[in-house]
Amino acid sequence: MPQPEQQEEFVRDKLNPGALEAELKYMADAEVRFDSASRALYASDASNYRQIPIGVVIPKSREAVLKTLEICHRHGAPVVSRGGGTGLCGQTCNVAVVIDHSKYLNRILEIDPEQRYARVEPGTILDHLRDQTEHFHLTFGPDPATHNHNTFGGMIGNNSCGVHSVMAGRTVDNILELEVVTYDGIRMTVGPTSEAELERIISEGGRRGEIYRGLREIRDRYADAIRKRYPQIPRRVSGYNLNELLPEKGFNVAHALVGTEGTCVTILEAKVRLVHSPPARSILLLGYPDVFSAGDHVPEILKFKPVGLEGVDDLLVKFIRKKGLHPEDTELLPEGKGWLIAEFGGDTKEESDQNAQKAMDALKKVKSPPSMKLFTDPAEEKRVWEMREQGLGATANVPGVPLSWPGWEDAAVSPERVGDYLREFRKLLDQHGLIAALYGHFGDGCIHCRITFDLFTKQGLENFRSFLEGATDLVVKYGGSFSAEHGDGQSKAIFLGKMYGEDLLEAFRTFKSLWDPQWKMNPGKVVDPYQPEQNLRFGPDYNPWQADTHFRFLDDHGNFSMATLRCVGVGTCRRTHDAFMCPSFLATREELHTTRGRAHLLFEMFRGDFVKDGWHSKEVLQALEFCLSCKGCKGECPVNVDMATYKAEFLSHYYRHRIRPFAAYSMGLIGIWGRVGAKMPGLANFFAQTPVLKHLLRGVGGITQKRELPVFAQETFTDWYRRSGKWSDTADVVLYPDIFNDSFYPEVLHAALEVLERFGYRVTVPETPPPAVRPPMDFGMLDYAKARLMEAVGILSPYVRRGLPVVILEPSTAAVFRDELPNLFPQHQDGERVTKLTFLLGEFILREKLPPPKLAGSALLQSHCHQKAVLDGEAPRTLLTAMGLSVSEPQKGCCGMAGSFGFESGKYEISMKIAETALLPAVRQAPPATYIVADGFSCRTQISDGCHRKALHSAELLQLAFAAAKGGPP
Template sequence: MPQPQKSEEFVRTTLNPGALEADLRYQVEGEVRFDTASRALYATDASNYRQIPIGVVVPKSVAAVVKTLEICRRHGAPIVSRGGGTGLCGQTCNLAVVIDHSKYLNRILELDQKNRYARVEPGVILDHLRDQAENYHLTFGPDPATHNYNTFGGMIGNNSCGIHSVMAGRTVDNILELDVVTYDGIRMKVGPTNEEELQAIINEGGRRGEIYRGMRDIRDRYGDLIRSRYPKIPRRVSGYNLDDLLPENGFHVARALVGTEGTCVTVLEAKIRLIHSPPARSILLLGYPDIFAAGDHIPDILAFEPVGLEGLDDLLIKLARKKGLHTHDLALLPEGNGWLLAEFGGDSKEESNQKARRAMDELKKVKNPPSMKLFTDEREEKKIWEIRESGLGATANVPGMTLSWPGWEDAAVDPARIGNYLREFRKLLDDHRLAASLYGHFGDGCIHCRISFDVFSHEGIRNYMAFIHKASDLVVKYGGSFSAEHGDGQSKAIFLGKMYGDELVEAFRQFKTLWDPEWKMNPGKVIDPYLPDQNLRLGTGYNPWQPLTHFQFPRDEGSFPRATLRCVGVGKCRRTHDAFMCPSFLATREEKHTTRGRAHLLFEMFRGDFIKDGWRSREVLEALEFCLSCKACKSDCPVNVDMATYKAEFLSHYYRRRLRPLPAYSMGLIGIWGRIGARMPGMANFLSHAPFLRTITKALGGIAQERTMPRFADETFTDWYRRTRKQPGKGRPVVIYPDLFNDCFFPEILKAALEVLEHYGCSVRILPAPPTVRPPIDYGMLDHAKREILKAVELLSPYVRQGMPVIFLEPSSAAVFRDELPELMPQHQDGQRLTQLTFLFSEFMEREQFAPPKLSGKAVFHGHCHQKAVLRIDDARQMLKKMELEVQEPQPGCCGMAGSFGFEKGKYEISMKIAEAALLPSIRKAGLPAYIVADGFSCRMQIMGGAGRKALHTAELLQLALKREKGARS
């Protein structure tokens, strides 16, 4: 019986999970989680596979990892190590105890500039090290597209590569030493071993000596076969690195363990090689008639020694355009239907430019030269790399197209043979009626593609299996490797015999057995694997519950369960710096607080065979508790997962016929209480600010005692307008939507907007005290929210039917009509008109090309999350730039307040942790001369409460500039 089935049978019939959990909780320094939610969170990764783990351990120390292994062995429980959980071949999900190294074991232990090495724990994120190393113009060469959130443990497990492997090689080529532990508790440091050292270790005997003796025997028995059968290409990643045991390669045990995908040892620490990082880079883009012609040209480009050489085809660009990704940046591409992106490095910009120009000069001489475009501006270079790195996002979940999946996404051949290989590969795709964009690390011969496999039906899965069998034959024909950086896992491992022959597969089996005699380390992956169509996340058994919903999910075939399939598990929401999403993960480092984690739990809820409570699921509710509804995921996630919408929909059903938490009534219904308070501002302010009374008021409303409540203005803007204005002036007719927050608390902002618009010749209409639409959505009060939205649409219908722009001062309110309204009522004609005519103040200013007045000085600008995610933040930036202000944007993501989130009891601490990441320190550092600019009500409250500074709305900033300009003229 194959090993995975044996392991599975033991776990299901013999293992006592309760006793295992008790022992782990009692003895391990860390977090032990055997609850349903945690197991569901770790059931899948970025692959097609799903296996519910036994439990999860998040160790706080290296000693805790060793103790976890000891206890698991005593109980006979398999284990699987996990970093960022971005595996594409199923290697980080298993019926095992998952050890998550990423939360605590993430220290850079040493960075030796002189000797060019670093020591890292397995949970260190690659970019954390690279950012430090760049201070010395050093870097860790391999850099996958996931470089800003993947971990070294995962890179070592998969033998990852990346864009700059042309310059630096694979992960295995950059590993100096590993500190590892075996399933039976043997801890050792491994690295290169000369013959004297090897003999000494063997002579010592014991378990370590037994392992080394076995490896020596494998080397001696299979050495010639290894030399003859291993593909001689830059990206041979499939299989085990037995070639590193050869004498000519230094019997390098650490490198032999790289790429074993957790099937042999658990890595506790790595000593890694750092290389020179050319501080200056220049990009040369080359356009060809098609991607095949681009592939033919790879050897010619490699002759100029680029530090990176990438390829991308016309389908990738078409899909990016269809999804609205980098639409402005795509114009940077030179003429063609296939492109090569060659990056040149130098110690100065002159040197890197010179290398690129030399390549251009030589390429002009060839027959049928490519179109060429040299980029020397760093901003444009960054945009070009973003186009390339958007490959997964562009090719997954394209509207109107079949879903695409991994399964044959990173095969590699000799770079000199790419053109012909791609021609045959394209024909194979066509023969199986499959579509895929072709892109990747062409300089190393690695081709990436997500393919339109049908993983739902019996026939589709048969076609998938037939295709990958033929694809493996094609790779072998070209002397290539099935995997070039993602590993084998269970999706490609069954084909290793084709590539290496049965004898070397037996050598792999012996190597694994040496390290893991009990076959408990990630069983069923790489060696004696599950079949590619086993453990499918979807498959023919996938039949999700399809409930009626408030949101119509028009981009997802009208189905909430279908919307949860948007998440492909790539894990961009796990970024920890320079990140828009996910703010709660930035504060907690918890998988359940990522967009991915929440989407996976919703997927499990609709699947219904593990999380079985449907809309009553506590697991989903707890995961959504710290979702700030910031909408960052809708724009920042490569596949546009919209967790704010999913949360609102879930809460609407979870609390149906149930009492809600207090904040839902105090702040979700602020549209009611706010208008009442605005009629008697003195009494309202007394209740919310007087000593003792404010404590009671906050307690009754479920509001954090640390928060200061906003004060009601003495007179609302709408009352002031009715009192002072009889009719609109002449000019371009527009409507201002006086949202409750500005109308009742900050009427000076609406007055400023009115003054500025009239200055530019607009005839302004004011909607009298319109409905408050955002808060009830955030609390899932969707019946109430829809009624309020319909009231607003009815009030605005006479204006939008005349094509009159509706101007909002509050981004969260504008986002409702631009984003939620089409999702809730996609067929509503006046609603469609309103969506098209909804503008933020800054958007309208830019649309009309009103030239703003100049204002000297510095400004700290913080955009509202909805402004960044679903509106047009660039218009506000452009306006500030035209004002000639020196602008700083300290925090790419949320301020932490997120509407009423930061006001809620129990959420103050996480709210402030998010704000203190960058925003509040930058404001304190900026000092009094700088203008603080924020259009969002909640953002201004967070800034006032956390930094003691009053932030200006852009309308107020323009009003101030106009007054100064007028004063200067007079």
């Protein structure tokens, strides 16, 4: 049994990675990547651990998986399978060949609603199956918080659970069969095995017979110890499922392999059980004096058979409010400092409401009843779950609180003992000077928490290890399990002897050896594992490079390298439907194009021992190439990673003293060329529209030949305004003439002026046309961008010093003033005034409580991504609804144009693929009478290019409504 360090020594001294890579590329139908960027991408997961892999293989078929294993076996290379990469215990990173199943092996092969089963490939995302099976009121019961992007392979590897395991059990309880392959290429389908079938398999001999013979010997030798030592609780996940080999369990080999974390076999296909999904749900919220009392009451609530029973403590609620993560949701909570969320199901809403009401009526009669609120409105129920699911985001990067980490995040005890366990656990945290909010699946006795471990100093690691010793002792005292849905990996596996005893640890070793005699499958995890202090991303030797930066990173201690630690690796950016981030991942399904992937590469850049070129890193540049700077991550990432800012900062240094791509000069400096072109629109349009000249112009400017360049207006709004004699020093609102609307769509500014005047405002426009501040920012031309930003602030200073609001029509421009400005110039007083007093037109109307004119009909809305991410994302829909329109918003995320992104050479295809996700098909299908509404210049351009249909700015829509009403508001 080679130790993990011996495996690493073999890889370092004896393996020829070049020969391995060459053979994989030649023989396997797969994407084979041994480059430094790919290896760095897969070096970390959602855990505290980091191990640089040998290489990455992305197989396109199950035959490619078999060939990959055959070649790795021939070379002696260890392997580790990976799906969503959301492991919290280090099980999906290793010094091995990473096999990523998620990109291609993600098909749902069959759904049989009559027999209630489905067949899936290992890379299938859980919600993709659940969305289809809900049509039959069926579901796959376990539903971890990562249900919208995790994969079945990972769920089976970890034996995942989730909120509704109270109703349906763990993953192991919902697996019917597995098709697997061993490291040495033995492919088989496994499941429950009768004694007669077991005898037949053994008698047939061969490698399969040898495995089954050994499994039978484990059963016969260790049956009594298994029955005695395995915790009899709902959420026992730690260790191997040797109990599934017992006669009373039907010698279920598939179940025995669930939870082995890739240490025994590779999964090719799974046949999974589907259970009834009550179509109607109702929520009963229960408040208690503290979370311990809430834990005490779990058995009482379970008597009423809820389909979900979650717990939340007051510290989590405090963190949600402190971080501004939908703090309004916490107002739904009844009185208390600890809460239970009991969800009841039914075939009708009436039935689910009645089930919840029965529980509520009964609980009123108990001694010291909890405070209670019953929710029957689906919108409010959604808000309750939204609050619960903020657990990860709320407990990571809390201002004023040390950074928190996984490491002891999913222990479980019997539901009857939750309260007492939590009391002792809180004492243990206090003894070690640690902070953790407590929440989780209380109905199954599972407690979640991220803990403020110090993983950077020698003393901190000693305290970490001491805490783990105490925590494991405490769980054993309560007859619990170290892991209840995330697995053991290497963070907890070293302590398994406390739970099972040395004899069963030997049984685990024997079990692994049967399947993996060479110990090449995910070595160092679960059995004979690394120590929990090994392979940490940090540790006492972690000393990231400290760089001078333009942005101040105030929420990250003024440090870019600290900002890269924001990403906790949970992979929300890998969502594939109803997702804001990350648009480029939605188009390519590449880890390189996730927010997580980019953050991990930036982390590696600052760490500097693998990605070593600092600001000149080609790996980081490659990852940022297709970042649209949409800021979706800042708005949707649970820890608000701001990749647009990171990209701008990196590009500013990467191209220092270097020639930039042509697009940076043609479109990043549009503020110059736009003003020049606007002065001579006839000549500019001649060059931009004449066949030979326009091709030359695009080529020189790094612009795709597949786009038409926008046409300059014959007269800018600012020229008209100056000529009109409208300028006044007694105005009460300022209209900001951004370069895009001023030069190309002045009718939008005309409309906004009319609308504001209809509302009774005296409007003025700055005498000096302001510069373009967004384009140079997106290209990382930060010295120039900062100068233009200060110029714009100077232009607005006379107005904001008087407290005048500034109405901006282009969301990307408003976002610069509201988001980038305070990050670049945090102490600038006029800058602070500009930040506070700039509004989009819709925001201003809602802020002033102005009654918008009515307009009948329907509207298809595409909000600009910066509106949704860093401005008031609800304002556009709220305004249109207040006008009386029926509103649909088909695409949650970016339209794909993203400023100049869709114009750049080499990016057109991705831009259009993003737009075709939902937006352009919806526009094409919209009836002619439907208003297409988009405030962003880039959004309107994308819609026009993709559908040849005009989109209106909300200012133009309001102008239409006023015209239809033949008058202004009373």
